[in-house]
Amino acid sequence: MEFSSFGFKKFINDTLQEINFVTPTSVQEKVIPLIKKHRNIVALAHTGTGKTHSFLLPIINNLNINVAFDKRHVQALIIAPTRELAKQIYDNIKPFQKNEPKITTGLFIGGEDINKTIEQLGKTQPMIVVGTPTRIRELYEGNHLRITTADYIVVDECDMIFDLGFIEDVDFMISKAKQNAVISLFSATIHETLRPFVKKYLNDSIFVDDSESTPSNKNIQHIIIDTKNRELEEVLTKVTSSINPYLCLIFVNQKEDVSKIIKILRNAGINSLGELHGDLQPRTRMNMLKKIKSNEFKFVVATDVAARGVDITGVSHVISIDLPRDLSYYIHRSGRTGRSKMTGISYVLFNAKNQEKIEELKDKGIEFEVQKLLDGELVNIKKARQRTPKKNQQNLDVESQKVISKYKKQIVKPGYKQKRKRELEEIKKKRRRAHIKENISKIKKEKYKKRREELFGD
Known part of the structure; x- marks a missing residue:
């Protein structure tokens, strides 16, 4: 199947050709026809599966782009949990605007000058609104952004929105939507606490489960490193010195652990280090992302919430110091690498705490190789046994x-x-x-x- 099979308008097909999109991913095959036909959906899909275009393409295709300037109104509302993810979605719309300038979009996130935003909204309402829950609600309650006209509402990374405490804002905004609005919810998992929300607004929705597609990514090599109960400092120092990454993301479970890992790496002689975690101020966070995307670092230490949904090109290695409590986050971690037909390696440091979780991941279809450190090098376990x-x-x-x-x-x-x-x-x-x-x-x-x-x- 190819994108041309969906029956999109010419400017969309032209844009897809320009950005080298030929064959849709699994989630795109399942979701695009449903949204295009105005169906509500709840989709389980991981980062890196192409879900952003699975909702953008049918929405852009169905826009009424011939509305007079003075009658322009919000036709689509896309809600994302973080500024970075909202900006990525917004940036993904730009190539289509080049081929169809009548499409208008607005990005509404914290950290931006709200007075300029209010001034612009006083002139015209964008066809597509992309933003974070708090800022969109703030603009709506101030009578600046009129979201009640939206024909399409998308809630992206809904489980993350819940984790960050924004679900009440989303609930409020959807409650203001018109009755026949098409609602699409994308999430890596559906928490029990999310079920009342889903039932309230999406009781008649079509459930799309694409959660099993990511573990089969053959571009990612999953490796367990047998640490033999060595100290973390010794293991991490040897592992980082044994690889030569283009960019390596090192994940920790708690933001308090970021500084500890950075200290270990600096003691090992690695001074150019990036970091992504919840304690970074918005401006510092944006500057850090710019530096990461400009290839100023070889190693970046991150938490799951901070790095999830952030599209960083060229990640060659991922290291998990510990496995997350919610194993879907491991899929997001490893999914940072092996993208766009490139290969990548995801390492897990083995210890007593993550033993059962490794077994669970194996049950989910992830095939782990086992390596150990020998003379400062990572070698396959069989080779290690022969030598020792x-x-x-x-x-x-x-x-x-x-x-x-x-x-x-x-x-x-x-x-x-x-x-x-x-x-x-x-x-x-x-x-x-x-x-x-x-x-x-x-x-x-x-x-x-x-x-x-x-x-x-x-």
Whole structure:
């Protein structure tokens, strides 16, 4: 299937050709025909699956672009959880405006001069409104932005909107929409607490589940690094020195951990570091993103909420210090790399806390390779075992050799072969008993090591 099959207007097909869009993604195939036919949808889709164009294309196609200047009104409202994501959506509309200048858009986010925004809205209302919940509501309540005329409403990354505490603002705005407005909700997951919201506005919607498409991305190599309970500083220093990334994103679960990781990397001699987290002021955050996109850093330390939905080109490596509580966020992390037909690597530092989560991700279809650090390099686990044989195996070889040598030196007597065999068997039994005893001790001491043995074959 190709985009030309959707029956878009000529300027859309021309634009798609210019930006090298030929074949739609899975979510685009499922969603575009539904929105184009004015159907409400709830779509489960991860970042990097092409969902932005899955709602932009049918909306742009269905716009009434021949409205007189003095009668222009809001035809589509697109709500995003962060300034960065809203700006990305807004920027994705621009190529279509070049081929159809009658399309008007407005970006309404915090950190911008609200007086200029109000002045512009006094002259004309944009056909497509893109923005963050708080700023859009503020402009609506000030009687500056008239969103009640919207024929289409899109709530992007709805689970993130809930996590950031904006769901009440979204609820308020949708409650003001006209009765026949087409509502589309996109989310990586549907929290239980989101269900009343979904039921309230989208009870007659079509459910589209594209959540399983991302793990099959063959451009991403998923790797578990066996840390052997080493200190984080030692492991992270060796891992970062063993790779040569174009851009590496290092994810932590808490914003308080960002400074700790940055300190470790600086001690390792890495001074040009970026950071993305919730404590950054809006202007600092925007400047940081500009620097990241301008390739001023090789390493960026980030939290999930700060980096989710942000389109950063050229991410070659991703490192997860720990796995997130909500495993859908790992999909977003790894999905930062391996985009646009490029390849990428997603590393997970293995420890007792994330053992069960790794198993869950494997059940979801993600295939992990296992590597370990050896002489400062990351090597496959099988190669590591060949280069570092187990001590008890080495001891067995020595003991067995002594038995064999003993019988070689003495005068051969009848039955010596059976006797030698019994002694060798006894050595094997001792080794097995010692091995079993060692395993039992390990299980009692650390429960996760049994699973680790299954995973790593140690």
